[in-house]
Amino acid sequence: MGSNDTKSGESQVARTIRPYRVTSFDVAAEAGVSQSTVSRALAGDPVVSEATRLRVAEAARRLNYHVDENAARLRTGKTGTLAVVLICRPGENRKDVNPFYFSLLGSICAAASNRGHETLVSFQDTTENLSGMYQEQRKADGVIVIGTTENREAWAYFQEIAGSGANIVCWGAPWDDLPWVRSDNAEGTRLAVRHLIDKGYRQIACIASETSPQRQFKERYEAYVTCMEDAGLQPHLVPIEKGLPRDEQGRRAMAALAQSGQAFDAVFAVCDEIALGVLEEMHARAIRVPQDVGLIGFDGLRAGAHVTPSLSSVEPDFQAAGSILVEKLLAMIGGKPDETRRAPVRLIERGSTQR
Amino acid sequence: MGSNDTKSGESQVARTIRPYRVTSFDVAAEAGVSQSTVSRALAGDPVVSEATRLRVAEAARRLNYHVDENAARLRTGKTGTLAVVLICRPGENRKDVNPFYFSLLGSICAAASNRGHETLVSFQDTTENLSGMYQEQRKADGVIVIGTTENREAWAYFQEIAGSGANIVCWGAPWDDLPWVRSDNAEGTRLAVRHLIDKGYRQIACIASETSPQRQFKERYEAYVTCMEDAGLQPHLVPIEKGLPRDEQGRRAMAALAQSGQAFDAVFAVCDEIALGVLEEMHARAIRVPQDVGLIGFDGLRAGAHVTPSLSSVEPDFQAAGSILVEKLLAMIGGKPDETRRAPVRLIERGSTQR
DNA sequence: AGAGGTACTACAAACGATTGCAGGAGAATC
DNA sequence: GATTCTCCTGCAATCGTTTGTAGTACCTCT
Incomplete structure (x- = not known):
């Protein structure tokens, strides 16, 4: 059952061996429909009939199929992921980071999750590894920056990429060229x-x-x-x-x-x-x-x-702060401005x- | 300059319009080599000559090219990402999470970054959205679970996926069927x-x-x-x-x-x-x-x-704890066991x- | 000069999804 | 029964990499 020969056909040119993985072709075979119908059905496209949708869903469940996000992202160009960067003082122990930022981080993750987005979190105390990390590599659709203002260099990087059109929102916002959200x-x-x-x-x-x-x-x-x-x-x-x-x-x-x-x-x-x-x-x-x-x-x-x-x-209000940041970023990604920028206290x- | 016609050729079948993006084909044209050489050069494959490598690197820099991680991941099957899940009490405000876990989270992110991995962080107080989130969707190569033990249901999910072979390591480890790391x-x-x-x-x-x-x-x-x-x-x-x-x-x-x-x-x-x-x-x-x-x-x-x-x-030692967790998980992903499981105090x- | 290496580079096939367009099966109408 | 619609489904191209294999150029040695 479930050989994906529809796809690979006869051309068994020495391919890298790899653990077998259930694909939408397998589900298609199982449900007796085509692969594209599987994709549409699972995406909830109203053009597929309810009966087919159910049949596909059942087959997917039976085979324990899950959409490969990487393939989907490659095709759609959307990552469904937001990067969150917490800027620390250079050399600062993670333990000494102001807990305020951790609370904020928590509610950002929660808000992103509510809006169906993942959160790629990183701590930055140095500017290494920063170059080209986010949008350029298509790892995230946008960036939220929070953390200490006493690390000028780290912020400079984000000012730079914001200047070249990256989607970026930050908390506190020490510099005017970055879109910000702050407490009231x-x-x-x-x-x-x-x-x-x-x-x-x-x-x-x-x-x-x-x-x-x-x-x-x-x-x-x-x-x-x-x-x-x-x-x-x-x-x-x-x-x-x-x-x-x-x-x-x-x-x-x-x-x-x-x-x-x-x-x-x-x-x-x-x-x-x-x-x-x-x-x-x-x-x-x-x-x-x-x-x-x-x-x-x-x-x-x-x-x-x-x-x-x-x-x-x-x-x-941390919860509000997190969602304001996330909403603002998503609005920016969507191309329509969102002017909310104050978290209630x-x-x-x-x-x-x-x- | 830099049209990627090598790839798309004449077949301009109604394709979804999308903002133009620099690809390895563009770099290849710029550097006067083939696309595959660009890939190898940038990956540091020793088979490409130093001279070519430099030429390619220079062209990439000039065009502001960055590897599209999604495509790379699709091809290689590796995500270079670790999921970190922080389990909270149901309904708990993010602000009330034990700061201990935040410190640990910080050092996990740092350790992962040192080993060249991203960290996909999520907070779980409910079991919604959990199903099939991690390895199944190829969003992460493995999962690190930390947080309160007083949320039986959330842990149950991880016991289940660990049982079916997922790469997973956790802190504290209330249940024996999960590989754990603890303080000494x-x-x-x-x-x-x-x-x-x-x-x-x-x-x-x-x-x-x-x-x-x-x-x-x-x-x-x-x-x-x-x-x-x-x-x-x-x-x-x-x-x-x-x-x-x-x-x-x-x-x-x-x-x-x-x-x-x-x-x-x-x-x-x-x-x-x-x-x-x-x-x-x-x-x-x-x-x-x-x-x-x-x-x-x-x-x-x-x-x-x-x-x-x-x-x-x-x-x-938070820093040690974070890296032990990460090392253990990476070892597991690599298929060779790592028996370290105690963080020094x-x-x-x-x-x-x-x- | 020809044979045999060596050292690169190019070609093209995956990876697994999304999606525009064309085509097919029924139902409804004349 | 033939024609026109309406729904749905399938075909195939495409996203941008990585990587096995084949091929080319240049040397060296006899």
């Missing part, structure tokens, strides 16, 4: 600052970076200034030092703030990793949280739930702001 | 328990599960019993409740231990997520750590570094055991 930073910051004010904090410092390419941080800082001014309060920036791990940046900024002599009764850190460092430094300096000083972060990291006191934060009230 | 739990537990003993703790309770399919937990518990007995100490099991989030399991087990009246001066939790819950419960009960009670976990979670006191733990001494 203005709203998130407003929630955080208003929450602090509601709790009675007034001298709220902000640990942030004005100069970093991290547009998200910049947006949050600017929104912070606006909120403070609207409330008739004085904004106070504590800048972070470049190139250090985020928690270390938090520790140092907190130390700088404490030593500056500047009065403060609350701290808004532009991301949770920084906030965790801040909290450690506060403990080291015997600053009582939330009694003496309130603290709130941004990103909704899981780790924030376990520290003492637990860390209040603003959490982007919500406030997580935890211990560090409850006085 | 015996050594890790020995490090943890000996560390507690060295610090002067004697009444060491173990929060674990004897019955869970999680073989890793079981191995750790058994090693704990051995270590305790070797040291002439009395082992004491505090069982976890099934089906709850890990941190909640930790909280409850700790509450149960405290209420049991059983004396204890240290706790060994079989994973960090549980340990974090234990720590919270200890705080809630005003148990001073590490003065009154010592605490150590397992897995080396990043979050453990930020809690107060910071959590001592045993960390598997190291002790992380942090605050929760420093008295």
Whole structure:
């Protein structure tokens, strides 16, 4: 049964031996139809009759046949695959990657899967192996880029291929020539600052970076200034030092703030990793949280739930973020623009702001 | 320039229009050789002369040619891709996935990349879309499965395809019919328990599960019993409740231990997520750590570094774990067995055991 | 100069699907 | 019964590689 002689015929020219594989020709023979009908039936083409479709489906099931995606892709030119690249700091251990990106990665995979696409994931800390990896080799229909902005070189590659027409969307988007999706930073910051004010904090410092390419941080800082001014309060920036791990940046900024002599009764850190460092430094300096000083972060990291006191934060809707990225990319691939670019956020009230 | 008429010739039968794409025929024309020589040259076949090879490479670069992986895969039958499946609890938010698995995922991707393979990542909380996804459709050469053991159905699918000869390796491996890789739990537990003993703790309770399919937990518990007995100490099991989030399991087990009246001066939790819950419960009960009670976990979670006191733990070498998984799978695909199956571990001494 | 190597290169057949077009079997109409 | 439709199915080309085999050019040696 099921010899695919319809295809190979008599021409048994020394072919590479290979484990036998069930093809659509076998299914055709089994179902008593032609190979093209099998293809159409399985693709759900309405032109094949229901009866035939069922017969083919049954035969396929019986032979345990599955479409060879590679052949289908070769023919159609579509891969049904999205590449997801997570950019790390050079030499960074996988374990030290900001968990925020992992959560985002998870929801991107989920969203892609819901839309019937696979996800080809890679971690990039170096620019090796990047050249021509994605669309050029037809491995994916488009690319989603997420991860740290502190790896200029890796991003440069994506700016380049985006410039030459590749389908690419990224999270955070440090550079204007890349289509981006970000958290609703203005709203998130407003929630955080208003929450602090509601709790009675007034001298709220902000640990942030004005100069970093991290547009998200910049947006949050600017929104912070606006909120403070609207409330008739004085904004106070504590800048972070470049190139250090985020928690270390938090520790140092907190130390700088404490030593500056500047009065403060609350701290808004532009991301949770920084906030965790801040909290450690506060403990080291015997600053009582939330009694003496309130603290709130941004990103909704899981780790924030376990520290003492637990860390209040603003959490982007990961699920939404993932699907916005995927939808935007698919829209781009389809040739029609999609202007959604902000992921909704919500406030997580935890211990560090409850006085 | 570069019309691929060598191939399509005169037979311009109504073909689907499609964006033009540079093929090896174009490169052949550009370099003045045949298409097959282009293929061989680019593949580094030693049979083509160095001079020709360079000429071809140059032509390819000039035309910005890249091998179409789909065509290559169709022809060779190899995908150069490994599927990685992360099994979640049903309905679990991507954000709540144990970060341990994310770290592992990261190093698997890195290891695969080092061996020249792509990684097709998917998250599974349901068994939908699973049927025939992997080898049958030729999307990947093999599958690595990691994730929670508390999703019996998802694992069942992999047991089934493993049974029918699919190349598959998994982490933790709750069921014997799946080839597995695990942490060196015996050594890790020995490090943890000996560390507690060295610090002067004697009444060491173990929060674990004897019955869970999680073989890793079981191995750790058994090693704990051995270590305790070797040291002439009395082992004491505090069982976890099934089906709850890990941190909640930790909280409850700790509450149960405290209420049991059983004396204890240290706790060994079989994973960090549980340990974090234990720590919270200890705080809630005003148990001073590490003065009154010592605490150590397992897995080396990043979050453990930020809690107060910071959590001592045993960390598997993620990088090693990832490459062992990948090597084992590649060996399996290649048809030769690889017997390595234990990832090395190291002790992380942090605050929760420093008295 | 002719024979026998050596070292490349070209030809053409797969790989397994999708899909435009032509053709065939019935049913309906005259 | 012949003709026209309507549905469906089959033929065959095509996607862009890899690779077995055949062939050509150039050397070397006698």
